[in-house]
Amino acid sequence: MEATASKALAGSPALSLCPNSKGPIECAQCRVRALSLCDALEPDELHELDRLSQTLSFAARQTLFEQDQPSDSVYNVTAGAVRLYKLLPDGRRQVVGFALPGDFLGLAMSERNVFCADAITPTTACRFSREAYSDYLDAKPHLLRRLHSMASHELSLAQDQMVILGRRTAEERIAAFLIGLRNRWMRVNGNQVHVLLPMTRQDIGDFLGLTVETVSRIMTRLAREKCIVIVPDGVRLLDVARLERLAEV
């Protein structure tokens, strides 16, 4: 992992503000981060946490961390997209999630990473040393509470994914994926029918327990049926209602 590292400077704090922000919680990314952890913090606490962090840049396909390696950091993704996956000895891969701007990595606080993480597109992230972060948490019980509620939410999402993988058809999986991704981008960019897909079809397949070919076929079919339009960097949703019916809990 050879990412560009730069200590965050006062005036461009890693958590409270983003580099192109004109004030507190102004840009889309910060709005998301505010949703996840920062709204549990006072301004001076943000400043303090900030001093623990450094901003890193990763090129596409560059590794943030690998499975089973000792885990010494916590990351907050601020731009780009990251895929999180587990590998079987024979090469089969299961993507367990995608991290988008605002998402945290390493919430588990376990000794070793339980999955690999690498950048899909050029990505920037704030890194905190686990030790400093952990010490800081010890002093702030309300943060720990927030952290726990975030982990619980992740657990709930993982269980939803178990339903998708165990009990849904290929078409339902794709629909659920598109709707879920739309909802996540909405928190970043507001309501929109234009869903960006930074990940490859292979990534989507490995997330949904399908092959590339099946993902491609189903998406082509949905497009043929005027349900979506496939565009270079993603998908435009035409018939959201139909997709939601397919993805129905």
Add this chain to the structure above:
Amino acid sequence: MEATASKALAGSPALSLCPNSKGPIECAQCRVRALSLCDALEPDELHELDRLSQTLSFAARQTLFEQDQPSDSVYNVTAGAVRLYKLLPDGRRQVVGFALPGDFLGLAMSERNVFCADAITPTTACRFSREAYSDYLDAKPHLLRRLHSMASHELSLAQDQMVILGRRTAEERIAAFLIGLRNRWMRVNGNQVHVLLPMTRQDIGDFLGLTVETVSRIMTRLAREKCIVIVPDGVRLLDVARLERLAEV
């Protein structure tokens, strides 16, 4: 939910001791509970937590709680077995886990239950009101930390299950299930090749994303190949090495 309820009495504390125990942490169940939460507690804290709890008994197939209902309790299973599952509108079911003696339910601390829970065999559990439990946690940051680490562990297990559901064959799923269950019973009863299966084949199928028929066929085949022996209440493992190879991470 009409379970037999009885306020826990001093002398038969819900968490630190089990009814048939002759001293602290003596019986198997307590050993497990000690592993999960209680080892983070001082004796007087245990006693205090105890006053917040009541012991409940559930008959087989009785409901502990239902999906989407407001969640007002936390449970600690002390005997029996509980299945946790989500339902799709059309009746398809995904079992997201089984709770055995020592396991906690409701760690998520979310407003509403995200899955259903009902007893497979006659079950006893300690119930804590969420409010009292939550207040108690506020006063004990180290407990919150423990809780968070338990939730993280659950998340990790859920991700392992995602790999099983997304990328493994029926035979590998069954092998992983049997090995996983053996490891859990080992923490209760010590090393053993006799794996109890309190749940039905249907439950196993709904957990592994398979049909009853497939579960039955694969288990019959494993038995024919001298890998396991099917006994009335479970399975005896003959060729653990082979199962572990099949279940390999």
Add this chain to the structure above:
DNA sequence: ACCTCGACTTGACCTGCGTCAATGTGAATA
């Protein structure tokens, strides 16, 4: 302009597991 390479699509074929249906089995009840 040409080449390369990785991502994507599409078609033909195959198979693991689901579906449907029949039967066995043991525990509970009368």
Add this chain to the structure above:
DNA sequence: TATTCACATTGACGCAGGTCAAGTCGAGGT
């Protein structure tokens, strides 16, 4: 002892989605 009912097993058959193979397309690189 007979009856029932939930659970389990087994066989025959079909299909959703996997596998294999052959393109197409576009972004870099030279």
